[in-house]
Amino acid sequence: ACCSYRLRDALHPLWQSPLTIPGGTRQSPINIQWRDSVYDPFLKPLKISYDPTTCLHIWNNGYSFLVEFDDSTDRSIIVGGPLENQYRLKQFHFHWGAINDWGSEHTVDSKFYPAELHLVHWNAVEYPSFEEAVMEGNGLAVIGVFLKLGARHEGLQTLVDALPAVKHKDTVIEFDVFDPSCLLPSCPDYWTYAGSLTTPPLTESVTWIIKKKPIEVDEDQLEAFRMLLFTSDGEEEKRMVDNFRPLQPLMDRTVRSSFQ
Numbered sequence: 001a002c003c004s005y006r007l008r009d010a011l012h013p014l015w016q017s018p019l020t021i022p023g024g025t026r027q028s029p030i031n032i033q034w035r036d037s038v039y040d041p042f043l044k045p046l047k048i049s050y051d052p053t054t055c056l057h058i059w060n061n062g063y064s065f066l067v068e069f070d071d072s073t074d075r076s077i078i079v080g081g082p083l084e085n086q087y088r089l090k091q092f093h094f095h096w097g098a099i100n101d102w103g104s105e106h107t108v109d110s111k112f113y114p115a116e117l118h119l120v121h122w123n124a125v126e127y128p129s130f131e132e133a134v135m136e137g138n139g140l141a142v143i144g145v146f147l148k149l150g151a152r153h154e155g156l157q158t159l160v161d162a163l164p165a166v167k168h169k170d171t172v173i174e175f176d177v178f179d180p181s182c183l184l185p186s187c188p189d190y191w192t193y194a195g196s197l198t199t200p201p202l203t204e205s206v207t208w209i210i211k212k213k214p215i216e217v218d219e220d221q222l223e224a225f226r227m228l229l230f231t232s233d234g235e236e237e238k239r240m241v242d243n244f245r246p247l248q249p250l251m252d253r254t255v256r257s258s259f260q
């Protein structure tokens with residue numbers, strides 16, 4: 001089962017490089033089996049303080065669209081939770097499906113959500129740059145938030161309205177004030193585990209913090225994600241959909257929960 005799982009895993013169309021890195025023991029994403037997660041009373045509440053003026057631009061990088069932040073100072077940071085240090089916000093992006101039945105990278109009890117938000121932070125206390133932090137076991141902290149189909153999300157709409165301007169790969173638009181904390185559910189509960197980047201170079205440097213509660217977005221907002229393109233202007237159009245990595249084996253890991 002294991003090798004066929006990896007073979008099927010490796011044949012996934014979107015990923016050119018090997019899907020499971022040789023010797024990878026902490027790959028992401030994973031299925032979070034709620035009943036197997038272990039409540040850790042020593043986990044602290046996650047403290048999030050973002051400065052909306054650190055927002056820079058939106059960029060279609062050919063995998064997803066990224067909202068990038070000025071990470072030259074500690075103005076937008078997270079601290080607490082499972083983290084030993086404070087981590088600086090560098091960018092956030094999403095993963096989504098062609099239809100609402102799938103799209104998230106992580107699953108909960110094998111359930112997919114239509115999309116998943118990743119807020120990417122790096123350990124600027126211990127490392128001089130993001131590029132260095134990406135290579136270290138405690139270099140990154142990514143907050144994952146599930147998106148479910150429901151009411152229109154007013155905070156997300158300002159972002160959705162800008163997407164037509166970054167339809168093609170390698171297009172950028174200035175986006176100068178946005179507070180990503182509006183995209184977080186009010187419930188403080190989360191799961192956390194040691195994992196990796198879910199796109200190449202798949203480095204095992206991420207402390208994942210997955211929020212238990214999803215946020216709600218409406219169909220039009222999901223459709224706006226799906227009208228983006230993987231392809232550059234002038235190339236044959238390929239819709240940017242199903243940009244999520246297949247599930248990876250849990251191996252010798254425990255998922256901890258901040259709640260009972």
Ligand SMILES: NS(=O)(=O)c1ccc(C(=O)NCc2cccc(F)c2F)cc1
Nearest residue numbers: 118120130131134142196197198199201
């Ligand atoms: N989906 S996710 O949240 O796990 C994820 C987060 C960040 C990145 C990333 O920054 N890639 C570019 C990259 C990779 C390595 C080194 C870099 F400097 C770099 F910018 C990739 C995946």
Ligand SMILES: [Zn+2]
Nearest residue numbers: 093095118198
């Ligand atoms: Zn991601």
